[in-house]
Amino acid sequence: MNEDALSQLYLKDTAFQNLMQKRIFNVLLVASPYDAFMMEEDGRIEEQLYFEYVALNLSSPPRITQVATAEEAVEMMHHKHFDLVIMMPGMDVSETFAGARIIKEMKPHMPIVVLTPFSKEVSRRLANEDLGCVDYVFSWLGNVDLLLAIIKLLEDRLNAEKDINEVGVQLIMLVEDSVRFYSSVLPTVYKNLLKQSYESSTEALNKHEQMLRMRGRPKVMLARDYEEAMDIYRRFGSNLLGVISDVSFKRDGVKDIHAGLKLASFLRQNDPHLPIIVESSDSDNSDPVMQLGCVFIDKNSKKLPVDLGAAIKDKFGFGDLVLRDPRTGSEIMRIQSLKDLQYRISDIPSEVLLHHASTDDISRWLYSRALFPIADVVKSHRFYSLDEVPAVRRLFFDLIVKYRKMKNRGVVAVFRKDRFDHYSNFARIGEGSLGGKGRGLAFIDQIIKKHPICDNLDGITVRIPRTVVLCTDIFDEFMATNGLYPLALSDAPDETILKYFLQARLPERLIEDFFALFEVVDKPLAIRSSSLLEDSHYQPFAGIYSTYMVPRVTDRYEMLKMLSDAIKAVYASVFYADSKAYMTATSNVIDQEKMAVIIQEVVGEEAGGYYFPSFSGVGRSLNYYPIGHEQPEDGVAELAVGLGKYIVDGGMGLRFSPRHPESVLQTSELSLALRDTQTRMYVLSTGDTPVDFSVDDGFNIVKKSVQDIAPTGALRWMTSVYDYRDNVLRDNDAGEGRRVVTFNNILKHKAYPLAEALDFMLTTGQREMCRPVEIEFAGTIDRSGQGSKGHLYWLQIRPIVDRKELVDEHLLELSDDQLIMRSDTALGHGTIDSVSKIVYVRPEKFSSSNNPFIAREIEKINRQMTADGDNYILVGPGRWGSSDTALGIPVKWPQIASARLIVESAVGDYRVEPSQGTHFFQNLTSFGVGYFTIDPASGNGFFNVGILDSMKADLETEFVRVVTFPSPLAIGINGKKGIGVVALPPTDSQSQ
Known part of the structure; x- marks a missing residue:
């Protein structure tokens, strides 16, 4: 039971929303002017009815139209629709009922009510009338409550069959x-x-x-x-x-x-x-x-x-x-x-x-x-x-819990400190917008509510973390009351802006709300940006603003300070130099941006003095890096142990298609598994952490070795052990060898239905959004064997704007001597035009130890390009945007925002697997920016750097050259096939 x-x-x-579908909006009152005047008490009956509705929190009070006779009523009904006719008899009651019969013959389903003063004489006359032509007769004693009751009685009768028998x-x-x-x-x-x-x-x-x-x-x-x-x-x-x-x-x-x-x-x-x-x-x-x-x-x-x-x-x-x-x-x-x-x-x-x-x-x-x-x-x-x-108590309790969880899903509740509890799911503080990420989370919650399978998908639950959103009106109030706009819109350094924002004060009324939040959420908190422009359908601002994490501490005042500082630091990030540069690149105005802030429990559990999820990752419903028998429509995910910041920062996660979880390129060979899998992970320290907030939102995130965390047992299902004696990987947690992050127990041995869940999330998300999507997720694994396998948290959904431009196939079929470069693993789709400049890292000067210096040079070049309104092709070795300088040049998106094509090229023995999963990819796809990976030694395309070296440089630094062609370059990408080319411009003789 x-x-x-x-x-x-x-x-x-x-x-x-499907109840009470039939309503009474327009009432025709048939009464003599005198009776109408007396009834309306000097014309106030509609006003009284309105206030009666408002007092009872009812919607749509009816409008009353008055005519004097039944003949006028019939004439009026030819020109206007009415839902109810109320007739007040004059001296001749029979005349009123005769008029009612005419109206009933004309409109058989029209409710007709006779409203008469109460007296024995009226009762006597009514007793002699045929009441079959009217629905009800009421005795009018001047009480407006009766009109309300009449209208509601008739509405109840109209809706009874459906609402009572179908809904209960x-x-x-x-x-x-x-x-x-x-x-x-x-x-x-x-x-x-x-x-x-x-x-x-x-x-x-x-x-x-x-x-x-x-x-x-x-x-x-x-x-x-x-x-x-x-x-x-x-x-x-x-x-x-x-x-x-x-x-x-x-x-x-x-x-x-x-x-x-x-x-x-x-x-x-x-x-x-x-x-x-x-x-x-x-x-x-x-x-x-x-x-x-x-x-x-x-x-x-x-x-x-x-x-x-x-x-x-x-x-x-x-x-x-x-x-x-x-x-x-x-x-x-x-x-x-x-x-x-x-x-x-x-x-x-x-x-x-x-x-x-x-x-x-x-x-x-x-x-x-x-x-x-x-x-x-x-x-x-x-x-x-x-x-x-005892069994009944349990049943009633479980019913209420499940009902409250169900009702909380898919609803953005108003945060009330006396009602926010462990069954609350998503609440808002303020009346403004939720911002892009906030809207995305609310949308995810609706998807989950519509699909009961999320409550038990082969032993796991799919849900969103408990979330509270500070709406954009709190941001407006904070900026106005602290007078921060002059400083924020100035050219002050990021550190100065942050300093003044941290000194400002949030509205005092938030304190009690935050204390109520701490009582319910006993985990670390993630404070995430959710601006109006973030994750919009056409200009997603992924990764531009900050996300801070606040560890859980027992002193609620210390927790309050950290949370408040984190919120203010997110607000400040709207006005950092990177944000302003990005605004310029996207033709937006910085002072039109408004920030909501998401306060969310951090997914994870504590192990070894650190807090982190079992795994985290990103997924995309379109895969422009398909391998083997994968199709672009099968989607792709990148997975890592620990906090998701590792993938966002360009770390080496495990890439796979949710529909082909057994085909993982990185673990297909032992040498690849040992070389190209995750060795470091991000965790949040639960011990002493820095309390002074920095412009770097990862100031309190710790980067740990997988080998250091593995002995806690927290990575057991996600790592394999390298047995150096037999030179094999063993998919268990036994032995003394190196732990290799393969996720084999999950992807191949199905210990946790991650691939099925991600396929559901990507497929359903794309169907509900009617466009390709990118998602973020994190999960925890329950290894107790007590029933549940764990929880998968759906953290974000945003659209990928699918570029549908046709590609010139003739361009893609040009011979190599007509090309500057070709890639066989190209990201993007369509034709890129109006680009004649190439910015490239000089191969002969390249050393990975110089990557931070190269990033600064490119930032200066990009700033000038943006100011001049120019776009360019950016070419360099390794992985663009990686925070690990050993993997590539550590630029952020605003530092290269004017690039229309970004190329990762191998230099000698310096080769890195193609990037996947950084915030770049949302922006690349949305803005039609292409991404090439070129590695001639492995048979992937070519790059004729000699042509560029032979040209006069517009700018030449120690590490970077900028060259300009006399006419725009032809750039074409077929994302379905993964082919991309940059063709040489035609010579004068060819153009003639």
């Missing part, structure tokens, strides 16, 4: 034939109902959810005789929340003074626990009503509305869930919310829980709060003995 209930819960979430919305049935009494009772019922709906909707996670939740309130239907009541019960009885009934009304067409008792007896036989409230003007009916287990209310009481309101609240599950001792009736406990029930379920005495669960009190309380999925399970689970109480 427990497992069935839990597994079905995810499939039954309520689509509140509950129903309150009112059985009453007296116009005067139901005109008085209905406003009382709705007033209590809408108040309850509003109070329970405040448990929603944001205002939008709150408005939608109110659509799930119980509906009300009015029956005016026994047969109508039985028809309503036949259609909706399984979702009946409660009944309010008169005693005397028609049965079989004849007035039956005991009809209400007969109805109550029938209902009680079919549902012993159904709440029934019986009203009567005859106090003699009190005893038989009480004997049936119903509540009796005297219609003659001067406080009838108060008595009725109290009975509705007590019996229909409104307000708090009051738990009483079944023997004495005394109050034991009061439950105010679902969260309250979750945390106090174990405190409810067994006999009290048995009593209230077996009488449907708990499920009724849940239904009245529109918690349908969980209420259905609670109601269907019957238990009868105290022996079952």
